[in-house]
Amino acid sequence: MILTRLGNKRRMKRDLAEYFPKHRMRIELFFGAGGSFFYLPTPKYTIVNDLDDDVTNLYMTIQNNLERLREEITIVPISESLIKHWKKNKETDDIKKAVRFLFLSNFTYMGKGDTLRAGLDNAKESILKNLKETFQKLQNVKIMNRDFREVLPAISFSKGLNDKEQCFLYLDPIYFGTEHYYRVPNWKEVDTTDCLDIMLTSGIKSAMSEFDHPFVLAEARKRNLNIIYLRERANIKNRRTEILITNYQINQGSFAF
Numbered sequence: 001m002i003l004t005r006l007g008n009k010r011r012m013k014r015d016l017a018e019y020f021p022k023h024r025m026r027i028e029l030f031f032g033a034g035g036s037f038f039y040l041p042t043p044k045y046t047i048v049n050d051l052d053d054d055v056t057n058l059y060m061t062i063q064n065n066l067e068r069l070r071e072e073i074t075i076v077p078i079s080e081s082l083i084k085h086w087k088k089n090k091e092t093d094d095i096k097k098a099v100r101f102l103f104l105s106n107f108t109y110m111g112k113g114d115t116l117r118a119g120l121d122n123a124k125e126s127i128l129k130n131l132k133e134t135f136q137k138l139q140n141v142k143i144m145n146r147d148f149r150e151v152l153p154a155i156s157f158s159k160g161l162n163d164k165e166q167c168f169l170y171l172d173p174i175y176f177g178t179e180h181y182y183r184v185p186n187w188k189e190v191d192t193t194d195c196l197d198i199m200l201t202s203g204i205k206s207a208m209s210e211f212d213h214p215f216v217l218a219e220a221r222k223r224n225l226n227i228i229y230l231r232e233r234a235n236i237k238n239r240r241t242e243i244l245i246t247n248y249q250i251n252q253g254s255f256a257f
Helices: 010-019 053-064 066-075 080-088 094-106 123-137 189-201 214-222
Strands: 025-028 045-049 141-144 167-171 205-211 226-235 238-246
Touching (some): 010 205, 010 226, 010 238, 053 066, 053 094, 053 123, 053 141, 066 094, 066 123, 080 094, 094 123, 167 189, 189 205, 214 226, 214 238
Parallel strands (some): 025 045, 025 167, 167 205
Antiparallel strands (some): 205 238, 226 238
16 A cells, blocks of 8 residues: 555454455445555455545556656655645646655645655655555556445446445445544535445445444434444544444454455
8 A cells, every 4th residue: 555544444454354245346435545455355346436536546547657657756855845836736747646646645744735744754665665566456446536426326237247246335434523634624414424325225235434423323323234343543632433334244254364
């Protein structure tokens, strides 16, 4: 995984694998840093989606222009002046746009794109080291750039070819009450409840990651969805319990490493 983002699922991989059902196709409505995809066993077919065009452009650039992207990352200077420039200016070229996004996400404090992260880490070396593996994992992955409510209607499901019974839908949206950390201030209650309703109506085994926020718990219970308490983790200044909401009964170990 090469993209640093708040809430990535790298540390949660074994918790998730324990409760994910077996599946032939995985559909991810909020791909982001792709922690659940890059760190868990990969199914035969995958469709990933993110409304953020910077996210989808990055992964499509890795798929289609790996070596040119590697060259641009290698020569990019790690400087505060570049942060100031890219805060004010966007890039139109796909490769430079991907480098800008990686730089502001991985080289700045908490990925906010404001101040250079100073420390002993070597973010550039880490990106370059993981580029090839990321490229390999993305082979045969279809990438979509839509509102999450528009994804499933655009996918062709058919008996025998792409059975819903062999699919798995994973939702890792902005956690309710944390939207101000993600520069997405317009995430509302209805967006969270729409995620839960998709789980109810999709006809596909579905799981959604969240914190144990009282609103989320109440809405999940209202829909008779299963709630699994995973582990406590830090959320900026607070500690919350990570939960997994599912529309299927749990068989532990069904998607083991």
